[in-house]
Amino acid sequence: MAAIADKQPRQNLVIGLGRTGLSLVRHLLARGESVAVVDSRVRPPMLERLNREYPAADWQGAIPDQPPTGCERILLSPGVAADLPLLQQARAQGLEVIGDVELFARHHQAPLVAVTGSNGKSTVVSLIAHLAGGEAAGVFAGGNLGQPALDLLASEPKLCVLELSSFQLESTSSLDARVGVVLNVSEDHLDRHGDMDQYTAAKARLVGQSRTLVLNRDDPRVAAMAGDASSVVWFGAGQPRGETEYGLLEADDGLWLVRGERRLVAADRLPLAGRHNQLNLLAALATLELLGYAMDEVLARLETFSGLPHRMQTVPSRDGRRWINDSKATNLGATLAALAGLDAPVVLIAGGQPKGQDFAPLGPALARSARGLVVIGEAADQLSAVAPTDLPLRRAADMPAAVSAAAEMAHEGDVILLSPACASFDQFRDFAARGQAFEQAVQAREVRA
Structure with a gap:
């Protein structure tokens, strides 16, 4: 191009x-x-x-x-x-007012994949880049993840994979992405966008700047974007509705990721935990097939994908419980997805800067799967207010106290999940610092044990 x-x-x-x-x-x-x-x-x-x-x-x-x-x-x-x-x-x-991604769009030569959504963007971008062969094959990822978009130009890439936030899309108008991916839309950044309609509209700006869209059929706000698109490939959690759709198949030998009736990979082979990561991989596989990559070669690379830090990352422990660092869950949608993807009772550590969200949907999710709730940060009162009245609840002043409280509430075999549903800036430099504090507190318990 x-x-x-x-x-x-x-x-x-x-x-x-x-x-x-x-x-x-x-x-x-x-x-x-x-x-x-x-x-x-x-x-x-x-x-x-x-x-x-x-x-x-x-x-x-x-x-x-x-x-x-x-x-x-x-x-x-x-x-x-x-x-x-x-x-x-x-x-x-x-005067012209644009962002770095718009400037990138005016100068890049390689085919482009653009990925947006409230949750899972970084994982999907990383999956696409890794499964396409990575930097050794001339595939470079950036944007809202890793390198700024403009820095990719110096590498003379054969394929660019960009993670795009709603902020970046607001100031971008001429991407011409070979494939645009919209994963999901849930409440986030409402302190910036004002309401869900404006936030969704920012995400939907990708539609008119993509030749083909990969869309989540299970998300009503995402599915509605298909009305303005010329070419759409669908993915979702159920069985595909046709041979060109991607989904999940419950079979006698377990759960499979499929395209139409074609089995692609067994869910128990995935290196990432949770139903939401099964959907993330479906979106990545759909994108790569659209780009012409051979599925056998793509799936062979899946075994070497290790995931991203602070995203459903298991923290080593010998205490009989599973500690998971999901600090990147900076909105409620990410936390709900994390809870839905776990099959053991959960003690949840949540809280931070709330970003204008309505936390009410957390209550039913906690009622279904939680053993207890530990709240931290500025959103502690809001989170406490939506918790089921019979759910054990503790308030913690800092991360070591939160980890100690969660350990006291959890039983052997339980999951202790840091999935804050909030930004980190009230107590930490960023989500990574928050996740590191969690890991350090867990490891400190191991040393004392």
Whole structure:
């Protein structure tokens, strides 16, 4: 595919100096363009690197209310508030406002797979890249996972696989993805988007930018996106409705992942736990078949896929219980999926920054499978309020206390699951730091035992 022409404005303003902001600076300077950079933080994380490696960039400090004189284009890092006065003024003046993924779309040459959804994006992107042969085969993954999209261009990839958040899709309009994948839509980032309709609309922006869609037939909001699509392949938890659909088949010899009536792989061979990960693999397999990969070769690589940290990751323990780190579950949908995929009683550790979610659906899920609930962080009161009244409930001030409380509640053979259903920023740097704190607390118990 020929890259979309870019008119190359000479004066760019980059908002946000994290990894994505730095990738924008690097890309623009390499093209001989002028770059100024602003951030709401006094010392953003990449400021030292900017000053050391890119002295030609103009660090201007705080975000102004008006576009600087001579500014021709504004480029956003993910997560920059859409209602900034600067952006309102820029649009009123007719300035282009885009993100790094849109800039990537104008310059990439390789076939592109784009994956979005509330949960499972990183796992599906990693599965697709790994099962297609990985970097050794010229397959590179990035976007909201790993490398910023623009950094992939230097690798001259044969296939790009991008994870895209709702924030990134808001500022992207010309992807031309060979395959676009929408996994699911559940409450997340409502503090940013306002309501579910606006959040869903942001995800649905991928529909008009993809040649073929892989959609979850079990999710009503995702299924509704098919109305605007020219080509759709479906996946879901039940039996396929036709030979081109992907699903799950309960047979005498166990559960199988299938395409139509064709058995692809037995569920007990999967390296990832949970029903939601079976669906993630179905989406990945559908994508790879659309791209022309041989299924036998794809499935042979499945045995070497080890999963991603902090996503349904078992923490070693000798105490007769299974400890699972699912710290990446930063919204309720992810936690509900984790609970549904486990077949033993669960003591759940949940809480953090709530992000405007309604936690009411957690109550019935806890009633079905939970032995107990330990709540942490800012959302502790909200989570406590939806718990069944007869469910043992503990409140913990920090992660070691949460782990101790969960251990006291759990029986031998139970699962103790950290799946917070919330962001981490009230107590931790990020979800990874939260997951590491959980693992360290579990390991500390092992040492004391």
